[in-house]
Amino acid sequence: MKENGFETNFEYGTLQVSGNEEYGFRPYQLMVSAIAVCSGGVLRKVLEKQRMTIYHMTVDADVTRDPDAANKLTKIHLHYTISGENLNEAKIEKAVVLAQKNCPMAQTVIDSIELTETFTIQ
Template sequence: MGTTNHISTKWLGNMAFESNNPSGHHVKIDIATEDGGDSSGLRPKALMLSSLAGCSGLDIAGLIKKMKLEVDEFHIETIANLTDEHPKYYYKVEIEYHFHGSNLKEDKLQRAVDLSVEKYCGVMEMFRRFAELEIKTVFHNK
């Protein structure tokens, strides 16, 4: 079997928690004030979207480096729809990969996106188990 991750999450009072990470960094989790929290941390479900974008982004950044591609800016927009009924979960997720530059090799960048989406990103694979994914690649040539 593969690697085991052990995360400790500590209640800080009211509705806030702090969770550690194998990197040694911590993240604070909380809910909105209108829901009884202090809005002092990241929302749990939204944090899942950051994990998804971060995982895929790391794959692509590695491939940009490996393929020696010129990209001035790269960002990922993640738009997700939650169910209306509890337990609320994401049933549809749209992931947009935006590349900016004056010398974009679109075919190679698209290949990098495809490799992440179809082969490398474990978080993407987890999302695929419960949500419909829509992938878009947008090239902004300067």
């Protein structure tokens, strides 16, 4: 514990966590990031197994919080922007559903946070 938050050390460096963005990542940012990165990583693996080559992928997260319930996360919408080779819209749509089912972070929160996903091929 530090004056303005918490600090933890990992092999790759130090992580600063605080309720104040000036001093570190806010806890909800870490939660949303974990879900987005996990989902995106699983999606990439699924697409590559389907012989689609991914050159670049971004994941944007739109978060809804309930101020009347301690700012509880109520909805996370993930939007993937994907560029690559041999991209098939119908297969990507199915892959997004499959990725959510196989992402441990998404499955951890699926009963308490509404999680929706869309994508754009670039």
